[in-house]
Amino acid sequence: MVSLLHPMPGPPLPRRALLAALSGLFLPRRASAFGDGSRFVPAVAQHGGHWNARLSGLRRIAWELQRRTSVEVVAEARPLALNTRLFDFPFIYFGGEGDFPPLAPAELETLRRYLTYGGFVLADANDGSSGSGFDAAFRREMARLLPASPLQPLPSTHVVFKSFYLLDSAPGRLFTHPQLQAALIGGRAAVLYSQNDLAGAWARDEGGDYAFEVVPGGEAQRELAVRAGINICMYALCLDYKDDAVHLPLILKKRR
Amino acid sequence: MTGADSTARKLVSLSPLPSWALALLVAAVVLGVVLAAAGLRREPSLARRFVLIGLRIVAAAAALFLLLEPGVRTLQVARVKNRVAVLVDRTASMGLPAAPGAGSRSAAVAEALERILPGLKALEDRFSVEVLGFEPALVPVGEEILRTAAAPGTRTDLLGALRALRATDTGGSRKLSGVLLFSDGADNAELQAGVSARASTELAALGFPVSTVQVGESSLLDVALENLKVDDFAFVRNAVAVEVELRVRGFPGRDVPVVLEREGQVLGTKTVHVTGADETTQVSFTFTPDQTGRFVYTLSTPVFPGEAVTENNTRSFVLKVIRDRVRVLLVVGRPSWDERFLRGLLRQDANVDLVSFYILRTSSDDTQTRNPERELSLIPFPMEEIFDAKLSTFDVVIFQNFGHSDPQLSIAQYERKLEQYVANGGALVAIGGDRAFGDGRTSYPILDRALPVDSVGQAASVAPYRLHLTAEGQRHPVTSVLPTGTASLAAWDELPAASGVNLVRAKPGATVLLDHPGLLVDGKPAPVLALWEHGRGRAMALMTDDSWTWAFTVHRNGEPSRLYDRFWGNALRWLVRDPDLTTLQVSADPPSVEPGTPVGAAVTAREADYQPAAGADVTVELSSVRDRRVVGTARATTGADGMAHVSFPPQPVGAYRVRASARSGERALGEAEDALAVRTLGPELTDATVRTDILVALARATGGKAYRLPLQALPDFPLLDPPVVEVGRSRDRPLWDRWEWLGLLGTALGLEWVLRRRFGYV
DSSP states (O other), X not given: OOOOSSOOOOOOOOHHHHHHHHHHHTSOOSSOOSTTTTSBOOEEEEOSSBTTTTHHHHHHHHHHHHHHSSOOBOOSOEEEESXXXXXXXXXXXXXXXXXXXXXXXXXXXXXXXXXXXXXXEEEEETTOOSSSHHHHHHHHXXXXXXXXXXXXXXXXXXXXXXXXXXXXXXXXXXXXXXXXXXXXETTEEEEEEESSOHHHHHOBOTTSSBSSOOTTTXXXXXXXXXXXXXXXXXXXXXXXXXXXXXXXXHHHHHHO | OEEEEEEEEEEEEOOOSOHHHHHHHHHHHHHHHHHHHHHTTTOSOHHHHHHHHHHHHHHHHHHHHHHHOEEEEEEEEEEEOEEEEEEEEOBGGGGSBSSTTSOBHHHHHHHHHHHHHHHHXXXXXXXXXXXXXXXXXXXXXXXXXHHHSOOOBSOOOHHHHHHHHHHTOOSGGGOEEEEEEEEOOOXXXXXXXXXXXXXXXXXXXXXXXXXXXXXXXXXOOEEEEEEEEOOSEEETTSOEEEEEEEEEESOTXXXXXXXXXXXXXXXXXXXXXXXXXXXXXXXXXXXXXXXXEEEEEEEEOOOOTTOSOSGGGEEEEEEEEEOSSEEEEEEESSOOHHHHHHHHHHXXXXXXXXXXXXXXXXXXXXXXXXXXHHHBXXXXXXXXXXXXXXXXXXXXXXXXXXXXXXXXXOOGGGHHHHHHHHHTTOEEEEEOSTTSTTOSXXXXXXXXXXXXXXXXXXXXXXXXXXXXXXXXXXXSTTTOOXXXXXXXHHHHHTSOOBOOBOOEEEOTTOEEEEXXXXXXXXXXXXXXXXXEEETTEEEEEEOOSOTHHHHTGXXXXXXXXXXHHHHHHHHHHHHTTOGGGOSEEEEESSSEEOTTSOEEXXXXXXXXXXXXXXXXXXXXXXXXXXXXXXXXXXXXXXXXXXXEEEEEOOOOSEEEEEEEEEEETTEEEEEEEEEEEEOOOTTTTTOOOOOHHHHHHHHHHHTOOEEESOOSSOOOOOOOOOOEEEOSOOEEEESSOSHHHHHHHHHXXXXXXXXXXXXXXX
């Protein structure tokens, strides 16, 4: 059984506050980014499998990003076919439950170009699978997509674990795989892959309640999952900013 | 040439017997004497022993005389007339005064030569006398030359001069009997540190004595800057160290200021308190050049009354200030895709040293933490450090969608610093967004003075539009992303539609490179990209936050595009004044010359599209930095390669600027400038020291004598005697073939026989 080390639960969020905050997103604001293009939009890749199991989770993480950081977001999950429209959205969530059919060659080609020129993919095994289901299908497609950049475990020293919050791991709805996996292109993690169902921890149902139980760590683990999501989004937006020399001494001091 | 003939006689053996046979005979004769002495050892009468041995010795001597056949040889001989060289130092230091207020050292030598002339003439019956100067090459000199012509040598090499002189000693009449050397001893070659043991050995091996005559007083008054140490180039915004030795002779108790200037601008002053009569102090300066280019720096001290040399109170050097890597400060109002792709580009560029600060959280953001200090990786925004202490270390400062009203994030108190940074040569870029150009909650009116645009106070337009490359943009290096204007225009046209623009108006003097095709501000298309020069610096404003699409979205169809990389590469090069991005370039050729050397300048002119400007009219002005006066103007026409070369007459010591302008028909091609230094003549004039120690040691090592001026007459200096050689035939007169010698032998032997019989030995 995997246990959480140093859980850091955030203060409880009253549902009324959540609704007020959500409504605020749609109110006119004096300052706002130029259209959607400059905002963070959690685009969701449409593949042949069960791709839309965590749309509410993506809305939620976008909202958390808006609430907790200075990033401007569009708090809606935007489904996208794997075609040239991808190039309007440098961040794509590629999740699913169970197996999915192989991607078409054109889709692979587009996705490869997308990643090569700076796009970012957050892959998430919503079924928490390992060696079967989504995991097997995704690894199969990664081998076709980036044969020269296989998925590899991401050490806890990677900048993604300090891009906003100081973290040691990235739990999700589950915590069966403490480490994220990554496919690197030129030193940049172009694909991050979680087998812990990150978005499952973020997802809410229509009533505003969390859609899934988080095991084994409960709400503390859920907060860590949100923080991991924030960090991943920040990494997509800021790359290795927190690895700059000006930050390292302070961050190392904080980590002691 | 030889001396007069004379007769010499000498005693020789005329015996035809070989030497070994003569030696045997001599041995036999000696043996006879010894045996005779041995046979008489028991003779009790001492008188008898003396008489008998004496008679035997007389007989032996007579026998030897007859055997060796001595004779007198009469020879006709002559003495060879060897050379004596009077060697005169003809290096530049001999132009210095021999004493405070006196004439030059060369003039003092001329006067001395006049005085010793009778003595030199007196030597001519035995020697051939040559008066040579060394520059360091050996050339004949006379008093007139010494009085009138400046000593041209740039280096005093006493040992080298003596080696050269030794090479002329080919024996016979070219053999040197001695040298009289007139010099101040101010060697700046092998003997600079004194006469070493090795040099002494070499001097002793010359084979002739060198006598020295010291010219000039060693106790002079002088302030000199010597042994300047500085690199030829430096990196902009990096500290440069300059070291120089201040040597002060004859001014004890004085305070001597040393001033470092860059073309009239004082960079620093150090004052040295002198306590001794001859004191050398190391003086160091450190300064940080803030602009790239070539500049003349000058170190100087005041000229004190009575100084022997005033030229060595100033030292100039040319320093080329280059860029190491372009140091970019990126300040980001909030993370965005625009920031992400710009960061990715700058981080990949090996020529860019990126320092970035992002506002990841504002005071209104709720991070959901109980202990933010431990749970967040955020660090305080070090505004004071980067906008005050470190600002000048950056080549380019980029504000990307930055405009916070939060007091903790507002840069209002550093506006003036930033504006001054640009005015003093820095570069500023403002990139648009909802927080920029007045669209945010605050504005920075003082900093805005540095920008080429003014906000119009209207909300940004978010309607999609296609960028329009202006006519200026098609020619300008920043937006010339492809070799021709047409190709660049096509590349910009292929970009995806832009999604927003901050509404601004271009200030007078600004150049708009990209604009909005349909949106008007004050009746003109709304600028999207504008730039200008502010003071000595440059600034650029990009009124959109979706330039990231030029890097990413543009690749959607699979066609590679390098527009984004080239645009930012060009922009950074233009902002930091990369010399390759100017249409006119001039460079002093060479950048540093010595007095008496013509000053040259090479000019390269290009058209606006960076093609060589053939047939352009180039005007080059040479002006003195000290008094800002134009000292020469030259004109030329460029060749097919766009290049021209001009030349100016030699200029006095000092710092100069070369300014070039060019026109192609009615069109100006721009202006450019460079710096050059006419330097003090090498080490000769920087050190007025008279080196008595070297002259004395040199004389001692060669067997000569050391003298000093004034000379009333030619001193009795050591000379090797010329060798004597045989001329004509010899005559032999035998001494042995006389009957007296034979009679003496017979008488001695007979008398000895008679006495031996009488004494009972026979």
